[in-house]
Amino acid sequence: MITYFNGAFMPKERVCLSPDDRGFLFGDGIYEVVASYGGTLFRMADHVARMRRGLREVRIDFPDVDGFGAVCARLIRENGLADKNATVYLQVTRGAAPRKHRFPAPPVPATVYACASEFQLHEAEQEKGIKVILVPDIRWTRCDIKCVALLPNVLAQQRAVDEGAAEALFVRDGAVMEGTHSGFAAVMKGELLTAPESNYILGSITREVTLALCEKEGVPVREFPVLEEHLREVDELMILGTTTEITPVVQVGEWRVGDGRPGPITRQLQKAFRRMVAELDAV
Ligand SMILES: Cc1ncc(COP(=O)(O)O)c(C=O)c1O
Known part of the structure; x- marks a missing residue:
């Protein structure tokens, strides 16, 4: 696999990361996941x-973010993914320096890593819907920052897996x-209801x-928090994300949403999403 590391393209085995990297020591970095259709x-x-x-927001100095478009395109090409569905993972950390909480002084270069891999659409999940569980939101109050420190997310997702669910939803x-x-x-x-953008969710x-x-x-939208106490009254639920796309939720813990099948608005939006993907221009 060809990856990108600190300005050069190289096989993944050649990437050599310092144990002093602040991404490794502190989770001090930002990441992205981009889909390629x-x-x-x-x-x-x-x-x-x-x-x-x-x-x-986290004061990492890395000006060349615009260059990531070309990096992603080349990773897709060089890994033979141009005719497949793929994701590119991008990560920038505050660099490697002896372990101190404060920023390195003098500053050190950011560490930049990117890799591409194939992804299969979760067709069965999109078709039948998934089970989710509810978990307390124990994350910090800057969930709008896509930072690599994801321990609460990791623990919640594992709890979902342990309980036979595909995803855990955070309740705050x-x-x-x-x-x-x-x-x-x-x-x-x-009406489609979704929590308004804030520091408590990722944009x-x-x-x-x-x-x-x-x-x-023509589906009306209200950006308003969905309260846990109203969850049993909703007609449809869905989760949204890169690779997840629009996936119906048909079970929350032990109770079924509606009749336990994906609802008509979810279906309508899924179809519209797929149409939009089918109409994407080639790079
Ligand atoms: C916490 C969280 N919320 C929402 C999303 C969905 O974001 P996007 O649609 O940009 O993939 C993600 C994606 O990784 C996420 O980690």
């Missing part, structure tokens, strides 16, 4: 913008915020795309 990078500009914002102050690696929306009386690109599809499809 048949060689076309999906919403690359949005991923670049989110990464630039994240780096700025009684409101269902998002999944461990996905956004979240509900349908209630014909999900798939969520943005879904809201735009709602507008196109």
Whole structure:
């Protein structure tokens, strides 16, 4: 596998990371996951913008975020993924320096890593829907920053796996915020409900795309938190994300959503999403 490391393309085995890297020691870094459909990078500009914002928020100095478009395209090509569905993982950390909490002084270069791999659409999950569980949101209050420190997400996702579920949804102050690696929306009386953007959720690109599809499809949207106590009254639930796309949720813990089958608005949005992907231009 050809990867990108600190400015050069090289086989993954040749990547040599310092044990002093602050990504390794502190989770001090920012990442992105970009989908590529048949060689076309999906919403690359949005991923670049989110990464630039994240780096700025945590004060990591790495100006060349715009260069990631070309890096991603070359990784897709060189790994023979141009006619497949793939993801590119991008990570920038504050670099390697002897372990001290404060920023390295003088500053050290950021560590940059990117790799591409094939992904299979989760067709069965998209078709039949998934089970999720609810977990307390024990994360920090800057969930809008896509940082590599993901221990609460890791623990919650493992709990989901242990309980036979595909995803765990974080509940903060009684409101269902998002999944461990996905956004979240509900349908209630014909209206799509999703938590408003804030520091408590990631600015999900798939969520943005879904809201735009709602507008196109004439589905009314209300950006309002979905309360856990109202969850049993909703008609449909779905999770949203890169590779997850729009996946119906048909079971929460031990109870079924509606009649236990994906609902009509979820289906309508899934179809619109697939149509949009099919219409993407080649790079
Ligand atoms: C916590 C969290 N929320 C939402 C998402 C969905 O974001 P996107 O649609 O940009 O993939 C992700 C994706 O990894 C995530 O980790």
